[in-house]
Structures are given as structure tokens and as C-alpha cells.
Amino acid sequence: DAGVTQSPTHLIKTRGQQVTLRCSPISGHKSVSWYQQVLGQGPQFIFQYYEKEERGRGNFPDRFSARQFPNYSSELNVNALLLGDSALYLCASRKTGTGATMGQFFGPGTRLTVL
Amino acid sequence: LAKTTQPISMDSYEGQEVNITCSHNNIATNDYITWYQQFPSQGPRFIIQGYKTKVTNEVASLFIPADRKSSTLSLPRVSLSDTAVYYCLVGDVGSGNTGKLIFGQGTTLQVKP
Numbered sequence: 001d002a003g004v005t006q007s008p009t010h011l012i013k014t015r016g017q018q019v020t021l022r023c024s025p026i027s028g029h030k031s032v033s034w035y036q037q038v039l040g041q042g043p044q045f046i047f048q049y050y051e052k053e054e055r056g057r058g059n060f061p062d063r064f065s066a067r068q069f070p071n072y073s074s075e076l077n078v079n080a081l082l083l084g085d086s087a088l089y090l091c092a093s094r095k096t097g098t099g100a101t102m103g104q105f106f107g108p109g110t111r112l113t114v115l
Numbered sequence: 116l117a118k119t120t121q122p123i124s125m126d127s128y129e130g131q132e133v134n135i136t137c138s139h140n141n142i143a144t145n146d147y148i149t150w151y152q153q154f155p156s157q158g159p160r161f162i163i164q165g166y167k168t169k170v171t172n173e174v175a176s177l178f179i180p181a182d183r184k185s186s187t188l189s190l191p192r193v194s195l196s197d198t199a200v201y202y203c204l205v206g207d208v209g210s211g212n213t214g215k216l217i218f219g220q221g222t223t224l225q226v227k228p
Contacts, residue, residue: 033216035218042221043216043218045215058215088156092158103149103151104216106161109156109158
């Protein structure tokens with residue numbers, strides 16, 4: 001089975017622009033989470049979606065938004081980009097329900113650079 | 116979600132066994148302990164997960180004492196390719212509406228030849 005996939009792999013934007021990042025979870029996984037990882041730090045939780053509904057939100061401004069589609073893929077949108085938004089954005093999926101004792105599975109990430 | 120504490124860095128040599136201990140004094144009854152490995156510019160990779168006693172898979176062992184207030188990730192006979200950041204996380208993974216993971220700074224393991 002394919003793992004979590006993310007696109008694009010790299011992205012360069014300028015301040016004030018908007019960006020959309022995409023994630024496809026592992027087949028059968030209904031939960032998708034987004035994380036931001038700034039260089040030298042651990043990933044920070046942004047959002048979690050389950051069954052197309054937002055189930056959790058981290059301490060990020062309203063410029064960050066996300067959605068999950070019927071096929072469980074997800075998009076993360078960031079508006080009015082700031083230099084500090086430069087980071088590796090990670091998507092993770094996990095199986096839920098019976099047998100859901102395994103951890104989350106992360107994609108390779110999208111490296112966003114804001115100039 | 117329980118807070119975890121682990122060493123910032125560790126050094127080892129090829130062929131040695133490495134043990135990384137994580138403290139989680141406020142672990143809840145429903146919490147599992149999960150360890151991830153992360154290489155630079157890659158997403159974290161799930162290594163092992165456990166609830167109590169000992170869990171072993173093809174890459175690592177996880178030792179959890181009876182009080183569950185700490186855990187130890189054991190990597191047998193490390194190689195240079197095991198140089199990475201290792202994160203210990205604690206949380207409830209059995210519910211469909213929880214999925215938030217809180218990462219600390221992790222332990223940077225440097226394996227030397």
C-alpha cells in the first residue's frame with residue numbers, strides 16, 4: 001500500500017501570498033492531521049480532521065484553515081503568508097476504530113519557504 | 116495529554132545498544148506510549164508503540180515499568196543510519212476523534228563509527 005503522500009514537495013512564496021498544501025492519507029485511514037515543523041523543533045499540531053469534520057485545532061491563527069474531502073484527502077490553506085510560516089508542513093493519517101492502536105503515519109512533508 | 120521529558124542528545128558508537136528513556140509522570144489510563152524516528156527533512160516514522168510491560172518489533176524494543184511513568188526505547192546494535200531524532204509521545208490513540216500528538220524537542224542520537 002502507498003504511504004501518505006503530500007504535494008508539492010517544495011514551494012516558494014512571498015509574504016502576503018496564499019498557499020494550498022495537499023495530502024492523501026493511507027487507504028482506509030479516515031483521520032488526517034496537519035503539523036508544522038520549524039527547523040530545530042518538533043512538529044507542532046495544527047489541525048485534525050476525522051470523517052470530514054474538524055476534531056482538533058492547535059494554537060495557530062485564523063490564517064490557517066483546512067478541510068477534508070469525501071475521499072479523506074485533505075488540504076491545508078495558509079493566507080497572508082508571513083516569513084515565520086516558513087517550515088516543513090507534515091500530514092499524518094491514522095486508522096481509527098477497531099484495531100486502531102498503531103501510531104500515526106506521516107508523509108514526507110511540504111517544505112514551504114516564504115521570502 | 117501527558118507531557119514527556121527525554122534527553123536532548125545522546126552519542127553512541129556503531130554496534131552498541133542504545134537506550135533512550137522518557138519520563139511521563141502524568142500518563143493517563145487510556146494513554147499509549149509511542150516512539151517516532153525522524154531524519155532531516157523527512158516526516159517522523161513510527162517505530163514502536165506500547166501500553167505496558169515490553170513490546171518488541173523488528174527494529175526496537177520498548178520497556179514500560181508497571182507504574183507506566185517512564186519508558187525506555189532500546190535500539191540494538193545501532194548503525195550510522197540510526198542517527199536521527201527520536202520522539203517519545205504519550206496519548207490516547209484508540210478514539211476516532213483524538214489524533215493530536217504533542218512532540219517535544221526529542222532526543223538527537225548521534226551514532227559514531
